[in-house]
Structure formats: structure tokens, C-alpha cells
Amino acid sequence: MRSARSIFAPMILAALAGLAACADAGESDPAADVPADDPAATEAEHAEMAEVQQATVEFINLDGDPVGTGTVTESPNGVVINLDLFNMPPGPRAIHIHSVGTCEDPDEGFVASGGHLNPDGREHGLMNPEGPDGGDLPNIVVRDDGTLQVELFSHLASLHGADGRARILDEDGAALVIHENPDDHMTQPIGGAGPRIACGVIRAGS
């Protein structure tokens, strides 16, 4: 259970940090350069931050057809990923951040999206003591009607590489890739996730 705790603890910290920063930047962080007595400025700054720190995703399947959308939003300690999928095969599926921002090759099985986003060369697997890599994410489970709405969090990645986290919007970008099988979070290199069945480039902007 230690591995599970190590995954979820940062999620809670991220949520608390976000609340503290937006509720009262002046008192919660004495070093903050936003004056506590100017709520309008603080609000505007947060709004601007939200605009520039979100990316969008449009998924296609192996036929090149649309199968949903997503957003990737920067948080103080990682990224929040929202997915809204349809026309997907039901069941548990692995999803990862892959290292190249292209989904141009559905006929080839989306191999052009490269391996996992993994600038530090870590092993794959949320349950692996030598992992996880920067692109690892929890599995998703598509409903029987082929739809899925879900919110994920990763403390391993950042849109711009904040605090040394794996950088999503680097020179060659990155993509969210969904696999045929679920990820066992341990087997190298991709947890037995199998072929890639959907892909969406992570594009800056909302």
C-alpha cells in the first residue's frame, strides 16, 4: 500500500495548495508577491494563469475518427487531466503521456507518438519501486456504451516542466495515448498495455 499512498498523497497536497493559494495568497505564503489587500489583482492574476496553463486534446481512433476530447491543466504540483470520450471499446484501458506530440499515423498504430514522456529515464510503473516514469497514469474504465468522463491527476508531469517535472509542451510536444489493455503498473516497458487504440496531441491553449 505504500505505493498507493505515494500516489494519492501528492493529490491531496496539490488540492490543498491550490485552495490556499487562491483563497489567501498573502497570509498563506509570506513570500507571495501578490498583495493580500488587492483581491481584484489576485483574481485577475489567477484567471490569467488559468488561461495560459491549460492544454486541450482531441482524440482519434485507429480509423482516424474522433473519439473524444480532454484538457490538461497545470496545478501547483502537477497536472489535472479531464477526459470526455465516446465510441471507445468498453473496459479497462491504459492511458499514458507519450513523448511526441503527433497522432498522424493511425494506420501505423500511433507509433509516431514515441515512448512514454520520461526525461529522467525512470522505469515504467506506478507500482514499481524504480518508477514511475513521467508519462505514467492510472487506468481508465470505459463504460459499456463506449463513453467515459473522468478526471486524473499526475504529480509527475507539468505543461512547462515546473519544479523539474516531466515537461509536456517541449519542442516536440506530447500526446495522450490510450491502449487496448489495462496497465499492470509494473511490467516493462508499458505495463502490458498492448497496442495503442486512441491518440490525442496535447495542444497549448484552451
Ligand SMILES: [Cu+2]
Ligand atoms: Cu502508452
